[in-house]
Amino acid sequence: MPDHAAAIAAALDAAPDACLVVLTGGLGPTPDDLTAEAVAAWAEVPLQQDAAVAALLRARCEARGRPYGPNMVKQGMLPSGLDALPNPEGTAPAMVGDLRGRTLVLLPGVPSEMRVLWPLVEAWLDAGGRLGPARPVLLRRTTRLSEPVLDRLTAPLLAEFPGCAWSWWLTRWGVDVQALAPAGADAMPAGLAARLDEVLGDRIWAREFVDLPAVVLSALRDAGLTVAAAESCTGGLLGAALTDVPGASDAYRGGIVAYADDIKRDLLDVPAALLREHGAVSGPCARAMADGCRARCGADLALSVTGVAGPGGGSQDKPVGTVWIGLASAAGTFAGRTRFLAHRARNRELAVAVALDALRRHLAAGDDPFAHAEADGWS
């Protein structure tokens, strides 16, 4: 919805049955930020200053040697009847409360600020008894499966467990599937969890909302092992995914981004003859990169990624989306090929997911994680 007061009021009017309305954006310092003002006008209440927010913003400005000017004062002005949830990441607070018979939640639009404020909103909703009892839910996070394949695998369960509400969605790492217990039920149907696990097998990497790098780092920590990464087509994305997790330094040592082939040779000790004979996008190169990285970085394990992310660089033999993943450990050095069919950014993202998943399965089973890779339906 546009940043116009009339459009915001129309949207609020358009949801007469909604018990909860969440508005995002338009709480910031600039003149196009007018959500608080529009909500106040819609509810026919005045804007009033929240003393705690004002004090916080004033202190923040002082700490930065900046003026506490009108664009700061503005962000502490709330529609009367709403409370502020201070923003630990930015200036604009969230605003929550009941107006004209519905619960309103106003959130700043910056994604990182929304993300950090949402748990505070949930806690506020919960504390006010606005959430009702939680409906039992089962989640399975998977990888190496496309959405249509996951749909085919789970389709029989819809009939076996009638009344559940099912959802499927793509993630950065693969596809998630979730089942809500039938309305009124106070537990999931017996046997559903076991059937999901049977159908999805080791493509499941989590049963709760954690991310794949956190799962892998935690398994490494439990095993007392460290990992390093040698990246070509992902250019650092694998290392970035691992170090996105606070405390990654316990288990992640670093790596080498060998985008140019002579860096594969000079910094990862991939023999020049191997590169000439097999090319950089090959099983032998993925294995040599993993071995070289493991030795150079002094890690217990090393992953490698080398492929054709696209849009250019493909050939008959090695079409765009061809990616080799390597894994070196004390147990041996393994490599597997995957073929993604998406665009550059998604191919790179999926390569990271497959690499992390290979490490996850190797840590669990100790064997060649690529043995069955080609049999999996992907993308």
Added chain:
Amino acid sequence: MPDHAAAIAAALDAAPDACLVVLTGGLGPTPDDLTAEAVAAWAEVPLQQDAAVAALLRARCEARGRPYGPNMVKQGMLPSGLDALPNPEGTAPAMVGDLRGRTLVLLPGVPSEMRVLWPLVEAWLDAGGRLGPARPVLLRRTTRLSEPVLDRLTAPLLAEFPGCAWSWWLTRWGVDVQALAPAGADAMPAGLAARLDEVLGDRIWAREFVDLPAVVLSALRDAGLTVAAAESCTGGLLGAALTDVPGASDAYRGGIVAYADDIKRDLLDVPAALLREHGAVSGPCARAMADGCRARCGADLALSVTGVAGPGGGSQDKPVGTVWIGLASAAGTFAGRTRFLAHRARNRELAVAVALDALRRHLAAGDDPFAHAEADGWS
């Protein structure tokens, strides 16, 4: 809005004055994907198969050795009156057309698919004369400025150039500001572009919708130079940002992710004594990392990043958000300190932006890009 037919119909009814309604999501293979069905019911038109989409999906399934089953057939069924725009990235096509007096655009919800389909939607809107003449617009993409500071800098211009519609928004790289010409005007007011450039100075890195890594790679290519990256707290994010751009291999050679300090020593030749004396988060270390990376990777230039991304690891001297950026070139080796005040993910993202921007300014001016860094208002 939830994936319920009634909610979708209510939302469509709630927009009686809208000339264009965009719906995202719910076009996929799983049973919770019911947007096409809900729109058909709302418009009281049948669903009918689009032969071209069906042929495309059938060919796609054959290429993957998968069955062309009901969940594929479903994705080729369109509300009568809408046309399909085939999806180059996935299975679900976009659906566009006019129903019940308004233009509808149905897009798959997967962000990467939405992104690739949107230009096709725009072309379709434009070809049908649905877009009207473009309003003149001025864009400035900046970095090293927070939104409140940008607001203060641009505030005088709102009065100087009345009638323009202004917007400001956060990006991965900093803050953008945009002005639309006054309604009915066929050009931007004279002098506005020059005033914006004067007020924002070298914080401007683009005047159109390109990303910072693409701007930097293009400047490197023009100068015939290559770059490498030595990363600690960003863990590969800088290399990932550069290699997100197709064709990055012309100018980006690779790098070393030195997350552990002994990798800084062994692979980047940072002297152990320097690490002991100054610590890893220091100007001397940033300079040594850049020098070591430039030599090891055989690049004309090297960037380095070393800091405390948070949430842990901060100290009195080096609080969370302290990041040193280094730059080594034939002209010398430079380093600058920044202090970000956001959370881990955003601190890392901003470190990448500052590093790329330092390189951009060094390529333009040839001098120490950190000379004025502390004077800039940031985050």
